[in-house]
Amino acid sequence: GAGVSQSPSNKVTEKGKDVELRCDPISGHTALYWYRQSLGQGLEFLIYFQGNSAPDKSGLPSDRFSAERTGGSVSTLTIQRTQQEDSAVYLCASSLNGDRGIVQFFGPGTRLTVL
C-alpha cells in the first residue's frame, strides 16, 4: 500500500514492561512525526524527524520515551517501564519534506493499553 502503516494496531502490556511501536512512512517522505492521542488531551506532539537533521525531541514527556529512525525510513518509538498513563493511541505521520505548508499523512495508529 502507499499509505503510512503502523504496527501493531493494538498492544496490551503490563505496567513496567517496555514496548516498541513501529511506523513505516510513505516511500520518499523525508519528514516523520510521532503524536499521542488521548481523551481530553487531543493530539500531543512527541518527536519529529526531518531528513538527516537531529530530531526534534521537545515533545517527549519523559526520558522513558525514545525514538529512532533508521535509514531515513522506518521509525520505532520505544516506551520503557510503561505506566498506566501511557495508555493512548500513538499516531505516526509523514510528509514529503519539512517545507512550509506541507501536508501530513497519518497512519492508523497503535492503541496502547497499559494494565
Place this chain on the structure above:
Amino acid sequence: AQRVTQPEKLLSVFKGAPVELKCNYSYSGSPELFWYVQYSRQRLQLLLRHISRESIKGFTADLNKGETSFHLKKPFAQEEDSAMYYCALSVHTSGTYKYIFGTGTRLKVLA
C-alpha cells in the same frame, strides 16, 4: 509562544444548522494553517488548508490575521460531518517547519 487553541471540546448542532468550529493561533511569523478531520474508525486526514482557499465538503475557513483566527464554517451541517476536527499551524523551527495541533473539537450533528 507558538500555540493553537480550540476552545470547544464538544460542539453539538442539529442537522441543517450552521456550524462554526473555532481556532485561534499565536505565532510571530506568517501563519500557515490547516484543518484535519478524523471520522469514526478512519485515519486523521487533511480537510483543508488556508493557502488553497478551497471549499471541501461544504466547509470553508478564512484566515483572520487581525483576530489570529482560522475558524471552520459550514452553512448547513450534515450527519456525516460528525467527527473530530483539529486545527494545525505550521511553524518554522531550526531550518524546517513542523506542526502544532490544537486539542481538537468533537462535532456531533444531531438528526
